[in-house]
Amino acid sequence: MFNKKKKEEEPIVENNQVEQEIADVQTEAIEENSTETVEEPIIELSLEEKLQQENSNLNDKYLRLFAEFDNYKRRTQKERVELLQTAGKDVVISLLPVLDDFERALKATENATEVNAIREGVMLVQTKLKSILGQKGLKEMESLNTVFDTDIHEAITKIPAPNDDLKGKVVDELEKGYTLNDKVIRFAKVVVGA
Structure with missing residues (x-):
């Protein structure tokens, strides 16, 4: 139990x-x-x-x-x-000698008696200026006796062409045209033969 x-x-x-x-x-x-x-x-x-x-x-x-x-x-x-x-600083600096040349030319004209010497001096200054601008990429356009082109020319007037060869071509150039690095910066003002 x-x-x-x-x-x-x-x-x-x-x-x-x-x-x-x-x-x-x-x-x-x-x-x-x-x-x-x-x-x-x-x-x-x-x-x-x-x-x-x-x-x-x-x-x-x-x-x-x-x-x-x-x-x-x-x-x-x-x-x-x-x-x-x-932007134009380097161009202006390179043009300062040309400005100095013009000032010397003006001083030379005060006492100069011979015109040919002054003319030669001014031509030298112009050549120097063109050379400096050419180094910066500026080029003159040749327009005389070329076919009129609205991309580079600006027609001021039309005159009768003296012969058939000058029809549609530039007869006279009133103002030169310029390119800067192959881009037109000023159109040539021209007279076109009709």
């Missing part, structure tokens, strides 16, 4: 342990469910915060890039204005 009671009590203890384990598992499941529902909004908040932080970082980068580009535009515009203001 004593053994029977012991055997009967043992299953009760085992049942209590099983019930306790079931209760523990249920409690853990409830705790997991309750922590999952509590953690989801926290995860969403942290995700939302991350997105807001990323958005603010991107906005900051955008504003910095925009400001940098704006500064670049201002700097290049300022450099362009400075370049335009000093």
